[in-house]
Amino acid sequence: FVDGHTHMDAQVFWDPLGTCSCWHGVTSVVMGNCGFTLAPCAKPDRHLVIRNLERAEDIAAKAMEAGIDWTWTTFAEFLDTIESLPKGINYAGYLGHSALRTYVMGERAFDKPADENDLAAMEKELRSGLTAGAMGLTTSRSPSHETPDRRPVASRLATWNEVRRLVGVMGEMNAGIFEIAGERFGDDQEGLRDYHVRLRDLAVDTGRPVTWGLFSRRDAPELWRQYIGLLEETAAAGGRMFAQVHSRALTVVLSFKTSLPFDRLPVWKELRALPLEEQKRRLRDPEMKRRLIEAAGKRDERQPIGAEPRAAAYEWIFLMDAPQGPYRSVAEIARERGVGPVEAMIDLALEKDLERFFLQPIANENQDHALELIKHPRTVVTFSDSGAHVSQIMDASLQTHLLSYWVRTKQALTLEQAVRMLSFDNATHWGFSDRGLVREGFAADLVVFDPDTVAPEMPEVVNDLPAGARRLVQRARGISATVVNGETVLRDGKHTGALPGRLLRGPLARRA
Incomplete structure (x- = not known):
């Protein structure tokens, strides 16, 4: 399977297998989405790209500082570094706009527009990166992407003219895909239409x-249909555009071991700073429990971004008691128990020694809509965000969810349709012309699975990142082997020791 939307740029330095994606049948990933890459950047300036990544993509700065041996400056040098690393799966990489901006402008990238000299320097480095094998350029204009000090990431300071200039370089070179984390407009239909025209x-x-x-x-149940209209309008005008969609709800995974909607509130903040055993002890104290329940009713003034937990709406927080739903809401369970929803969450967590998970969907809540998006001819099923939001979401299992839920349980897709979506369709959209099919002369990237049992397992919390940083992991069942470039990398979910993965360079490097 091919995953076109990941953030494994940092993870590849300490995790050659590409977990958790590899456990769900993924053999090739595209990293560097949303404008966030580790290059171009000189080692003395690495704090600038780390600043872009840390809060926006929930990648711990301490893990990046401890786990990355910074040996490059240009994007071409970065690709050479990736090529030299041991790899269990295949990696391709975009060049990120935020990194490009900070490389050229330094601190000015976070608060100033680019001048003509800046633009010329960005164009020059982009040309070099594309020639070396970048898959294209990515950017973010999304308000969800902020630095730890709550400033916009560097790419959000760019004018649309800057974006056009850079994408124009790809047009001149006839190479590369442009990926964007887009602007938001609320109820401003004129602004939305202007953005679509752009x-x-x-x-x-x-x-x-x-x-x-x-x-x-x-909160905007029909907005996605306007974006589907944009896909059709662009195709009619002779342009190429495709949307990346998910196989289920985009969901924050809540727990006392990761994060909760109350973590920044008074009383809760003090509790959550304590070791887990001490938290358990205090949660069992009736007076402390009363104070926590009372505090949870107050509003957190800090606006959540990305995959951070949202304010608690208990009809939309669900108890995760199995790898896949349907799930019961905390509000429903609270009514059944005759207690308030916060008390129900505390009690449910304590009953399982704080090992419980709760799910808070933040997009794709309507599964009928999700299925329409999956089936649309101008969409591709790929949006795991693997390598990012590592303690917030667990979407690297979207492939096994598609196979188990939409094929086996709901019978909304045939097995053949789903496999094509995850393999050939994605390989084609990202230009991997020798992958995605079982055919003589193609790379032998294969997944051997049982259609009757393939599925995600329950997530776990582990502290296996550099410097002991935590993340969520989720394995799969029903996959007996994953083969990359003709070598078996995983057998029954266990690493064989083989590391046959390669750097997949972009079109200009392949033509050279």
Whole structure:
């Protein structure tokens, strides 16, 4: 399987297997999405790209500092470094706009527009990166992407003219995909229409494919249909554009071992700073429990971004008592027990020694909409975000969820349709012309699974990142072997010791 939307740029330095993606049948990933890459960047300036990544993508700065041996400056040198690393799966990489901006502008990238000299320098490095094998350029204009000190990440300071100039370089070179984490407009239909016209014209004028993530949202349940309209409008105008979609709800995984919606509130903040055993002891104290329940009713003034927990709406927080739903809401369980929802969450967690998980969907809540998106001819199923949001979400299992839920349980897709979506369709969209099919002359990237049992397992919390940083992991069942470039990397989920993965360079490097 091919996953076109990951953030494994840092993880590849300490995890050659690409967990958790490899456990769910993924053999090739594309990293560097949303404008976030580790290059171009000189070692003395690495704090700038770490600043871009840390809060926006929930990748611990201490893990990056401890786990990465910084040996490059340019993007071409970064690709050479990735090529030299041991790898269990295949990696391809975009060049990220935020990194490009900070490489050229330094601290000015976080609060100033680029001048003509800056733009010329960015264009030069982008040309070099594309020639060396970058898959294209990525950027973010999303308010979800902030630095730890709550400033916009560097790419959000770019004018649209800067974006057009850079994508224009790809047009001139006839190479590369442009991926964007997009702007948001709320109820501003004029602003949304202007944005859609800008995206359409960018695709048509440059001739380069444009792609972005697309979800339905319960706070704007029909907005996704307008983006589907944009896909059709762009195709009619002669441009190439495709949306990346998920196989289920995009969901924050809550627990006392990771994060909760109350963590920054008074009383809770003090509790959550304590070791887990001490938290358990205090949660069992009736007076402390009363104070926590009372405090949870107050509003957290800090606006959550990305996959951070949202304010608690208990009809939309669910007890995760199995790897896949349907799940019961905390509100329903609280009513059944005759207690308030916060008390129910505390009690449920204590009953399992704080090992319980709760799920808070933040997009794709409507599964009928999710299925429409999956089936649309201008979408691809790939949005794991693997390597990012590592203690917040667990979406590296989207492949096994598609096979177990939509194929086996719901029978909404045939097995053949689902396998094609995860393999050939994604390989084709990202230009991997020798992958995605079982055919003579193609790379032998294979997944051997049992259609009757393949499924995700329950997630776990581990502290296996560099410097002891934590993350969520989720294995799969029903996959007997994963083969990469003709060698078996995993057998029944266990590493064989083989590391046959390769760097998959972009189109210009392949043509050379």
